[in-house]
Amino acid sequence: MFGFRSKGTVAPESCMKxxxxxxxxxxxxxxxxxxxxxxxxxxxxxxxxxxxxxxxxLSFGQVLPLGLGGGVxxxxxxxxxxxxxFKRETADIDYSDKKGFVARLNVATSxxxxxxxxxxxxxxxxxxxxxxxxxxxxxxxQLHEDHAIIVGPRTYVxxxxxRLARD
Numbered sequence: 792m793f794g795f796r797s798k799g800t801v802a803p804e805s806c807m808k809x810x811x812x813x814x815x816x817x818x819x820x821x822x823x824x825x826x827x828x829x830x831x832x833x834x835x836x837x838x839x840x841x842x843x844x845x846x847x848x849l850s851f852g853q854v855l856p857l858g859l860g861g862g863v864x865x866x867x868x869x870x871x872x873x874x875x876x877f878k879r880e881t882a883d884i885d886y887s888d889k890k891g892f893v894a895r896l897n898v899a900t901s902x903x904x905x906x907x908x909x910x911x912x913x914x915x916x917x918x919x920x921x922x923x924x925x926x927x928x929x930x931x932x933q934l935h936e937d938h939a940i941i942v943g944p945r946t947y948v949x950x951x952x953x954r955l956a957r958d
Contacts, residue, residue, distance in 0.1 A: 823878045828870020835869075836862025877928060880945040882952050885938045892939065892955075896932065899954040903947055905930055917943075 840858030844851045886892035896915065897907065904922035907915070913934040919927040930943030930951065941948055 820874050820878050824870040824874035826870075827873045827877060828866035830866075831869050832862040832866025834862075835865045839865075876944065876946045878945045879928070879942060880948040882941045882948050883938055884941065884952065884955060887937070889934065893934070895955060895958050896939075896951075899951055899958070900930060902954065903950055905947070919947075 836855075836858040839861055840851060840854045843849070843858065844854040847854075884892075893915070900907075900917045904920045904924075905917035906920055908918040908929060909916045915932040915934070917930040917932075919929070927947060928944045930941065930947060932942075933940045941951065943951070
């Protein structure tokens with residue numbers, strides 16, 4: 792019932808429409824690492840500095856330069872490790888029944904912890920719940936006559952494709 796095409800490759804003639812695609816472009820590994828690392832560096836530095844200053848009886852200002860250095864290192868390593876999970880992936884799935892596919896897609900995304908964000912006739916968007924992890928990012932689906940293109944975080948797109956293949 793469902794077929795899976797190779798990830799990241801879509802025949803250009805199969806996606807030609809008069810309107811542009813609403814799908815986000817997949818983010819690179821380095822772009823994802825920089826985004827995640829920069830988001831985490833400052834909170835880590837501030838919390839670590841505050842805790843260290845409180846436990847050692849030092850002033851926050853004395854500890855903050857060391858905390859900022861630690862925050863940069865933490866952000867670097869955390870970003871590089873988490874980018875593997877949050878990197879955007881593209882998948883292409885064939886289907887024969889559009890309504891049936893959308894129903895299965897809605898069930899599968901809800902099982903993964905994603906809630907519908909927006910829906911038009913040929914475009915669906917799902918946002919992560921707390922269960923999926925708020926930093927996971929949205930899953931977007933562009934529907935065509937006989938296939939759908941799915942873009943989202945690598946881990947969740949792979950799980951979604953596996954669930955859709957089982958049904």
